[in-house]
Amino acid sequence: MESKDERTSNDQIMESIRSLTGNDAKTFLNLIYALLKDNTNPSEHLVSQVLSIYEKKIPRVVKARQDRSSG
Template identity: 65%
Template structure:
C-alpha cells in the first residue's frame, strides 16, 4: 500500500518543475489537460500517464533547457 509521501513528486521532480520556462510549463499543462479531457483509460492508467510526465518528461526538458543555457 502506498503512503502519502509516495503520492507526491520527489525533490528532483520539483527542481525540474521550477526550472521550466513559462512556455514549457504551458505545454505540459496542455498535455495533462488533453490526457484528462480525452480519458478513456481506467483511472490507474490515467494516473500512470500523468506521473510519467512528471517523473520522466519534465526532467528531460529541464535538463535540455539547462544544457542550452
Template identity: 70%
Template sequence: MEEQDGRVSNDTTVESIKSLTDKDAKTFLNLIYAVLKDNTSPKEQLISNVLSIYEKQIPRVVKARQNRNDGSS
C-alpha cells in the first residue's frame, strides 16, 4: 500500500523483501553496494537513492514476478 507521498509502507517493503528470490536479493545487494561504493553525492542523496531501491524497485520486481506467475498458470 502506497502512502500519500508515493512511498510504500514499511510493512509492505518488508513483505516485498521477504518475497525476493535468492537471485533477486543478491542483485539488489550488488546494486546497493554499487550505489554506496561509487558515491559522490551528499549523504541525503545517498540515503534517498538506497531508500528508493527498497521502497520502489524491490516492490516492483516482486509485483512483476507475481503477475508473470499468475499469467502463466
C-alpha cells in the first residue's frame, strides 16, 4: 500500500482533471463506467482501480499533452 506521501494530493488530482479536454474527460468517464458496470472484483480492488485512474492515468495524459504542446 502506498504511503500518504506517495499518493497524489487532492489538489493535484483536481488540477489534472481541470486540465483535461472534453474528449479526455469523456474517455476517462467511460473507462470508469466500464469498471463499475462490469465489476466482478471485490470492492476494495474496484476502488483501487478507479483511484489509480485519478492518481496516475489522468496526470500522465495531462503531462503528455503539455509536453507535446511545448515541444
